[in-house]
Amino acid sequence: MSKLDSKIPPGPIDKKWTDHKGHIRIVAPANKRRIDIIVVGTGLAGGAAAASLAEMGYNVKAFCFQDSARRAHSIAAQGGINAAKNYQNDGDSTYRLFYDTVKGGDYRAREANVYRLAEVSANIIDQCVAQGVPFARDYGGLLDNRSFGGVQVSRTFYARGQTGQQLLLGAYSALMRQVGKGAVQMFDRHEMLDVVIVDGKARGIIARNLITGEIERHGAHAVLLCTGGYGNVFFLSTNAMGSNVTAAWKAHKRGAYFGNPCYTQIHPTCIPVSGTHQSKLTLMSESLRNDGRIWVPKKLEDAQAIREGKKKGRDIPEADRDYYLERRYPAFGNLVPRDVASRAAKERCDAGFGVNKTGEAVYLDFSAAFERYGKQQANIQKLENPSKEKIIELGKAIVSEKYGNLFDMYENIVGENPYDHAMKIYPAVHYTMGGLWVDYNLQTTVPGLFALGEANFSDHGANRLGASALMQGLADGYFVIPYTVGDYLADDIRTGPIKTDTPEFDAAEKEVTDRINHFLNNKGTKPVDDFHRRLGKVMWDKCGMARNAQGLQEAIQEIRQIREEFYRDVRVPGKATEFNQELEKAGRVADFLELGELMCIDALNRNESCGGHFREEYQEMEGPQQGEAKRDDANYAYVAAWEWTGDAGKANLHKEPLTFEEVKLTQRSYK
Amino acid sequence: MGNMKLTLKVWRQNGPNDKGKIVDYPVNDVSEDMSFLEMLDVLNDELVRKGEEPIAFDHDCREGICGMCSLFINGEAHGPGRGITTCQLHMRKFKDGDTIHVEPWRSAAFPVIKDLATNRGAFDRIQAAGGFVSVNTSGNLVDGNALPIPKPDADKAFDAATCIGCGACVATCPNGSAMLFTAAKVSQLSLLPQGQVERKQRALAMVEQMDKEGFGNCSNTGACEIECPKGISLEHIARLNREYLAATVTKE
Numbered sequence: 006m007s008k009l010d011s012k013i014p015p016g017p018i019d020k021k022w023t024d025h026k027g028h029i030r031i032v033a034p035a036n037k038r039r040i041d042i043i044v045v046g047t048g049l050a051g052g053a054a055a056a057s058l059a060e061m062g063y064n065v066k067a068f069c070f071q072d073s074a075r076r077a078h079s080i081a082a083q084g085g086i087n088a089a090k091n092y093q094n095d096g097d098s099t100y101r102l103f104y105d106t107v108k109g110g111d112y113r114a115r116e117a118n119v120y121r122l123a124e125v126s127a128n129i130i131d132q133c134v135a136q137g138v139p140f141a142r143d144y145g146g147l148l149d150n151r152s153f154g155g156v157q158v159s160r161t162f163y164a165r166g167q168t169g170q171q172l173l174l175g176a177y178s179a180l181m182r183q184v185g186k187g188a189v190q191m192f193d194r195h196e197m198l199d200v201v202i203v204d205g206k207a208r209g210i211i212a213r214n215l216i217t218g219e220i221e222r223h224g225a226h227a228v229l230l231c232t233g234g235y236g237n238v239f240f241l242s243t244n245a246m247g248s249n250v251t252a253a254w255k256a257h258k259r260g261a262y263f264g265n266p267c268y269t270q271i272h273p274t275c276i277p278v279s280g281t282h283q284s285k286l287t288l289m290s291e292s293l294r295n296d297g298r299i300w301v302p303k304k305l306e307d308a309q310a311i312r313e314g315k316k317k318g319r320d321i322p323e324a325d326r327d328y329y330l331e332r333r334y335p336a337f338g339n340l341v342p343r344d345v346a347s348r349a350a351k352e353r354c355d356a357g358f359g360v361n362k363t364g365e366a367v368y369l370d371f372s373a374a375f376e377r378y379g380k381q382q383a384n385i386q387k388l389e390n391p392s393k394e395k396i397i398e399l400g401k402a403i404v405s406e407k408y409g410n411l412f413d414m415y416e417n418i419v420g421e422n423p424y425d426h427a428m429k430i431y432p433a434v435h436y437t438m439g440g441l442w443v444d445y446n447l448q449t450t451v452p453g454l455f456a457l458g459e460a461n462f463s464d465h466g467a468n469r470l471g472a473s474a475l476m477q478g479l480a481d482g483y484f485v486i487p488y489t490v491g492d493y494l495a496d497d498i499r500t501g502p503i504k505t506d507t508p509e510f511d512a513a514e515k516e517v518t519d520r521i522n523h524f525l526n527n528k529g530t531k532p533v534d535d536f537h538r539r540l541g542k543v544m545w546d547k548c549g550m551a552r553n554a555q556g557l558q559e560a561i562q563e564i565r566q567i568r569e570e571f572y573r574d575v576r577v578p579g580k581a582t583e584f585n586q587e588l589e590k591a592g593r594v595a596d597f598l599e600l601g602e603l604m605c606i607d608a609l610n611r612n613e614s615c616g617g618h619f620r621e622e623y624q625e626m627e628g629p630q631q632g633e634a635k636r637d638d639a640n641y642a643y644v645a646a647w648e649w650t651g652d653a654g655k656a657n658l659h660k661e662p663l664t665f666e667e668v669k670l671t672q673r674s675y676k
Numbered sequence: 677m678g679n680m681k682l683t684l685k686v687w688r689q690n691g692p693n694d695k696g697k698i699v700d701y702p703v704n705d706v707s708e709d710m711s712f713l714e715m716l717d718v719l720n721d722e723l724v725r726k727g728e729e730p731i732a733f734d735h736d737c738r739e740g741i742c743g744m745c746s747l748f749i750n751g752e753a754h755g756p757g758r759g760i761t762t763c764q765l766h767m768r769k770f771k772d773g774d775t776i777h778v779e780p781w782r783s784a785a786f787p788v789i790k791d792l793a794t795n796r797g798a799f800d801r802i803q804a805a806g807g808f809v810s811v812n813t814s815g816n817l818v819d820g821n822a823l824p825i826p827k828p829d830a831d832k833a834f835d836a837a838t839c840i841g842c843g844a845c846v847a848t849c850p851n852g853s854a855m856l857f858t859a860a861k862v863s864q865l866s867l868l869p870q871g872q873v874e875r876k877q878r879a880l881a882m883v884e885q886m887d888k889e890g891f892g893n894c895s896n897t898g899a900c901e902i903e904c905p906k907g908i909s910l911e912h913i914a915r916l917n918r919e920y921l922a923a924t925v926t927k928e
Contacts, residue, residue, distance in 0.1 A: 076737075140830075167838060
């Protein structure tokens with residue numbers, strides 16, 4: 006039996022969501038009081054969902070592993086949030102946002118979901134403005150927009166370089182309002198360690214109180230996983246240190262299929278790795294590509310001189326610079342999508358043109374922007390014959406107003422002033438398009454278990470466009486789940502509270518406790534991070550920006566080896582009944598060690614290149630598209646949904662065919 | 677690895693009810709490119725290998741925005757350097773041979789959980805008391821551009837809204853006051869048209885909760901503004917005082 010029913014409603018694409026909302030079952034206000042919902046994770050998706058469901062009258066229990074709901078990693082999103090408002094009168098529309106997103110995802114997303122996302126995008130902006138989110142405004146007091154990669158309109162709303170923070174604090178304030186009312190019970194510093202299935206339905210979770218170590222049982226009629234992505238499987242990524250796959254992975258092991266695990270987004274503009282002590286990588290927002298130009302030297306000898314410290318970037322004359330994105334992709338230039346920009350950087354560095362000690366960096370240069378903005382300012386201030394220095398000074402002030410916090414962040418980390426020297430950047434793992442497989446209602450293959458935001462696989466296909474993650478998180482949380490969860494819960498109005506003193510809860514709790522005890526009694530010799538670092542290196546080298554069959558096969562063997570050693574030789578100090586950060590890490594890395602293998606298996610299975618998944622064997626070998634990704638729509642236009650069968654290496658593949666009725670499949674070209 | 681040698685004097689405390697103490701740790705091979713927290717990672721790695729308990733400290737995003745990291749370093753919240761959090765502090769601010777004191781946030785309202793990690797739940801409760809606009813999720817709100825907001829107001833509201841809730845203001849205040857934190861939220865919403873309806877009630881409720889949590893009173897020393905990693909200005913405390921006064925005087 007195939008459980009993969011995507012439940013896409015019938016009808017024309019622009020009517021599907023409205024018709025669906027009008028026809029699905031809902032729960033009457035008096036009955037909502039009898040229903041409990043668990044929301045795990047309090048980022049944009051979880052915070053928005055928990056607040057909205059509580060406002061509607063459901064009893065909500067919200068969980069996060071951080072010390073406050075406000076710290077979920079959505080907070081670190083910098084650039085912005087897309088919405089099809091067409092405030093800039095540049096021809097934007099719901100359809101265009103939908104089209105851009107499907108194309109940007111390299112035709113590997115479900116059309117109906119993406120259309121709905123584009124449809125509700127405008128509501129998100131209105132909702133956030135009403136909450137008091139201080140979006141950037143122009144001098145007329147109206148909302149300002151900027152451009153992001155892969156599109157030719159300005160539809161990105163932003164709050165300086167801290168858009169994620171402001172949106173999350175908006176959702177958090179809505180959530181805290183419900184906490185204050187008692188409609189949401191907040192469990193911070195709690196980590197979900199298993200989902201409990203009763204009669205085939207998700208009926209609760211097992212969570213560990215991270216302060217006391219106590220293992221707790223929580224029952225509910227539905228469980229929503231809003232637990233983010235799994236980029237930390239690479240050890241080094243732009244994710245927060247605590248970001249992990251544990252909740253999603255435990256759900257997977259309890260029957261939820263995992264969709265497209267190999268689709269990873271490598272973000273082109275991050276601060277390069279500086280040494281072996283590195284614990285994470287820092288993103289420099291994509292918005293910088295609005296004004297920064299990316300280049301490497303044209304001559305190998307210049308690149309070498311720079312690497313040896315004999316020359317600086319600014320010593321290279323204009324004629325000897327290779328603005329390779331502008332050269333290769335004249336139509337989109339520096340604003341090509343992330344996967345394309347990342348691969349182009351890797352291509353130049355692999356060819357020997359990298360500009361830092363490790364050879365893995367390219368320049369992101371603002372000198373042209375300083376001059377352009379400076380001249381504009383000189384005109385506004387009516388300066389006659391301003392000197393070049395004056396123009397640059399004026400230009401720097403404007404750039405500082407736009408991106409000041411990012412420039413400061415860069416200087417803190419690198420120790421070099423980016424106003425005087427071009428930034429050095431390199432791609433890094435940033436986001437995972439893959440995640441738990443969900444149907445149109447955001448329900449996983451386990452009834453009653455839903456996945457929202459980055460934790461699900463649904464809207465971005467094989468590559469996410471910039472400023473679309475915030476959009477999806479909030480769309481799922483504010484405007485999709487409040488409707489679709491009702492359809493499922495309509496059967497539960499007479500169920501009564503879910504009891505937790507049952508054999509199913511006993512068994513799940515015992516598994517959790519046994520796992521914890523194994524780690525603490527292991528008496529190994531190496532800290533958790535040792536294994537995590539090794540796993541990360543294998544993943545980055547062999548399942549990163551470029552993959553090939555041989556490398557992936559090797560990676561699978563190496564990961565198994567690391568996993569075996571991990572269980573044998575990991576050392577976790579301390580006790581189960583206390584605040585124990587090494588124990589927390591051990592549980593998370595154990596899950597990454599299984600997920601990593603599945604990612605490689607998925608990447609090996611997909612014999613094509615699409616979006617963030619680039620298989621070296623499948624690229625255009627000649628013609629104007631040489632070196633670009635080569636999709637295989639005849640054989641791979643499907644979602645790969647993997648079923649756990651008891652062993653990380655033996656997952657079962659289920660396919661959800663993707664049918665495109667609105668968008669014509671073509672080779673994605675940004676030339 | 678680098679070549680700096682340091683001595684750390686770190687506050688170790690097993691739990692909220694234990695008496696803590698300062699313990700000395702030598703750390704070698706510190707590189708100036710490391711962040712302060714990466715330096716602690718190196719030390720913890722060593723401790724685990726030796727079979728000792730690593731030092732507990734809070735951290736998450738490591739890029740200065742989540743507000744989770746919280747160390748009092750050489751007597752300063754988030755250490756030397758202005759406008760940064762501990763995770764953004766890099767070892768190039770120190771020199772070979774330095775002795776560095778590392779303590780948790782010091783405030784009765786932020787009890788220690790373990791070592792350097794503290795409980796800042798009081799901030800959530802202040803927020804829950806009134807730090808919001810009472811608007812439910814709705815697909816039918818007025819258009820975001822229906823109500824223009826003068827840019828200076830929007831910018832000022834944004835400056836207040838950048839608060840990351842880390843608690844440096846409280847930790848650094850000689851009175852342990854949470855005025856800057858509370859003021860940032862009250863100020864943000866009082867500057868925006870959306871915040872007007874509940875303006876008075878918000879100021880009263882948030883201040884009441886703040887007092888209940890056991891934070892000290894504000895005596896305008898200004899230390900909070902200096903240590904705030906987001907540079908939130910005392911101007912917002914002045915605005916909170918005005919808001920509170922107006923709300924008290926006109927209370928029904």
